[in-house]
Amino acid sequence: MSPVLLLALLGVTFPLPGVQALFCQFATIQDVWNLSDLPLQWTPKNTSCASGMGCQDTLVLIESGPQVSVVLSKGCTESKDQEPRVTEHRMGPGLSLVSYTFVCRQEDFCNNLLTSAPLWAPQPPAGAGSLRCPVCLSMEGCLEGTTEEICPKGTTHCYNGLLRLRGGGIFSKLRVQGCMPQPGCNLLNGTQEIGPLGMTENCNTKDFLTCHQGTTVETQRNSAQKPTDWTTSNTKMCEAGQVCQETLLLVDGGLTSTLVGTKGCSTVGAQNSQKTTIHSAPPGVLVASYTHFCSSNLCNNASSSSVLLNSLPPQAAPIPGDRQCPTCVQLFGTCSSDSPRMTCPRGATHCYDGYIHLSGGGLTTTMSIQGCVAQPSSSLLNHTRQIGIFSVREKGDEPPPAPQPEGGGAGGLESLTWWVGLALALALWWGAVCPSC
Numbered sequence: 001m002s003p004v005l006l007l008a009l010l011g012v013t014f015p016l017p018g019v020q021a022l023f024c025q026f027a028t029i030q031d032v033w034n035l036s037d038l039p040l041q042w043t044p045k046n047t048s049c050a051s052g053m054g055c056q057d058t059l060v061l062i063e064s065g066p067q068v069s070v071v072l073s074k075g076c077t078e079s080k081d082q083e084p085r086v087t088e089h090r091m092g093p094g095l096s097l098v099s100y101t102f103v104c105r106q107e108d109f110c111n112n113l114l115t116s117a118p119l120w121a122p123q124p125p126a127g128a129g130s131l132r133c134p135v136c137l138s139m140e141g142c143l144e145g146t147t148e149e150i151c152p153k154g155t156t157h158c159y160n161g162l163l164r165l166r167g168g169g170i171f172s173k174l175r176v177q178g179c180m181p182q183p184g185c186n187l188l189n190g191t192q193e194i195g196p197l198g199m200t201e202n203c204n205t206k207d208f209l210t211c212h213q214g215t216t217v218e219t220q221r222n223s224a225q226k227p228t229d230w231t232t233s234n235t236k237m238c239e240a241g242q243v244c245q246e247t248l249l250l251v252d253g254g255l256t257s258t259l260v261g262t263k264g265c266s267t268v269g270a271q272n273s274q275k276t277t278i279h280s281a282p283p284g285v286l287v288a289s290y291t292h293f294c295s296s297n298l299c300n301n302a303s304s305s306s307v308l309l310n311s312l313p314p315q316a317a318p319i320p321g322d323r324q325c326p327t328c329v330q331l332f333g334t335c336s337s338d339s340p341r342m343t344c345p346r347g348a349t350h351c352y353d354g355y356i357h358l359s360g361g362g363l364t365t366t367m368s369i370q371g372c373v374a375q376p377s378s379s380l381l382n383h384t385r386q387i388g389i390f391s392v393r394e395k396g397d398e399p400p401p402a403p404q405p406e407g408g409g410a411g412g413l414e415s416l417t418w419w420v421g422l423a424l425a426l427a428l429w430w431g432a433v434c435p436s437c
């Protein structure tokens with residue numbers, strides 16, 4: 001394929017002689033505001049368009065109760081000129097969807113919409129009806145037990161859905177709950193496109209589960225005895241088909257211990273399972289895990305490491321044995337050659353020096369471990385390959401089918417770089433497959 005054709009497929013076009021290229025205002029906004037914050041104003045940037053292209057303004061407001069979702073896309077377009085147009089895709093009472101669209105070519109920066117005013121006028125307060133619905137607009141997901149509001153007169157049904165918006169520099173998901181004058185999954189009222197924005201809606205609640213999300217790492221002397229907080233402040237809206245997961249891994253080497261916890265969405269894992277596993281029991285290094293997969297909103301809600309600790313067998317103070325071993329647990333990095341030594345408990349007659357490679361749940365790392373164990377050829381994980389969301393591989397296991405770069409604690413960064421590379425490759429591929437998407 002010629003380079004020019006390839007570039008053309010990727011969306012890069014070249015000026016044709018005789019056709020003037022335009023400068024346009026450029027901006028994207030996608031966020032949820034309080035209705036009282038309207039009208040909004042914004043400061044656009046400049047963009048230079050390929051020749052023949054026009055400038056466009058697209059503004060979409062979705063209102064539910066006291067909130068409004070504002071989506072703005074300004075920039076170049078291939079569409080033909082179009083006078084400023086306000087469209088009521090869905091009127092109230094209850095949820096409403098209105099848009100402003102404009103395409104022009106008469107001069108540079110002609111797409112000069114700078115406020116949401118053309119789409120917004122204060123509404124007289126609507127009379128209250130008798131229905132109550134959960135009311136929510138959110139890009140992170142609506143929480144269970146969201147505030148219920150009294151619906152305006154004329155509404156008869158509660159709406160609960162997910163809008164996907166894509167195009168014109170916008171790529172977002174919006175959870176919508178509110179009041180409607182009719183049943184069904186029909187907030188869009190047949191609208192599929194607004195300017196460059198493609199829109200779809202889905203009201204199948206199992207397709208937009210919201211889960212707690214976050215990674216917790218804790219290194220201290222006695223993680224196996226002392227419960228610690230395991231809450232996260234973030235939530236995440238999952239992709240269709242995913243479930244919520246929470247995975248907690250404890251490695252206790254004696255002098256130090258590490259807890260790694262992750263919560264989020266998951267495609268792996270059986271639905272609705274919960275278990276505690278002791279992978280390696282005292283005397284010596286303790287490795288144990290708690291894993292939970294579930295499929296209701298925010299069900300991955302264990303709030304303390306006690307979910308794991310309470311299932312561990314009670315540990316009496318160990319009786320010292322004869323052996324001494326270096327001990328170390330390093331989640332990121334390598335144990336040094338002069339780790340502190342400890343007297344092993346009776347029954348632990350060998351020293352372990354190895355690592356567990358972890359990947360999954362947004363974490364990729366190699367955890368170095370030194371400590372006392374009972375068997376000379378001990379494996380801490382007994383060839384387990386999956387612990388909750390984590391793919392695991394211990395020193396001595398045969399490498400996984402697609403070998404991954406190894407190397408101390410820099411794993412997280414390496415995998416990030418790799419992902420960026422993949423995302424870029426995918427974007428280029430997608431651009432080539434579908435240049436106007």
Ligand SMILES: *[C@@H]1O[C@H](CO)[C@@H](O)[C@H](O)[C@H]1NC(C)=O
Pocket residue numbers: 032033034037
């Ligand atoms: C919206 O209003 C509520 C109550 O008036 C306030 O607590 C909240 O912070 C506001 N949110 C934004 C995004 O301004």
Ligand SMILES: *[C@@H]1O[C@H](CO)[C@@H](O)[C@H](O)[C@H]1NC(C)=O
Pocket residue numbers: 046
């Ligand atoms: C945007 O365009 C205006 C008007 O042509 C110009 O004054 C300004 O410097 C431009 N800004 C950028 C960042 O190109």
Ligand SMILES: *[C@@H]1O[C@H](CO)[C@@H](O)[C@H](O)[C@H]1NC(C)=O
Pocket residue numbers: 088089090091092189190
């Ligand atoms: C639905 O769309 C049609 C045409 O696009 C419009 O006439 C009608 O008023 C809309 N319905 C509501 C409830 O807004």
Ligand SMILES: *[C@@H]1O[C@H](CO)[C@@H](O)[C@H](O)[C@H]1NC(C)=O
Pocket residue numbers: 296297298299300301
């Ligand atoms: C955790 O989630 C489960 C299932 O959704 C629920 O039954 C339980 O009450 C929740 N616990 C807390 C502490 O929120």
Ligand SMILES: *[C@@H]1O[C@H](CO)[C@@H](O)[C@H](O)[C@H]1NC(C)=O
Pocket residue numbers: 382
């Ligand atoms: C290790 O796993 C094998 C098979 O999965 C099992 O038969 C064996 O009992 C396990 N060993 C230990 C020490 O748990």
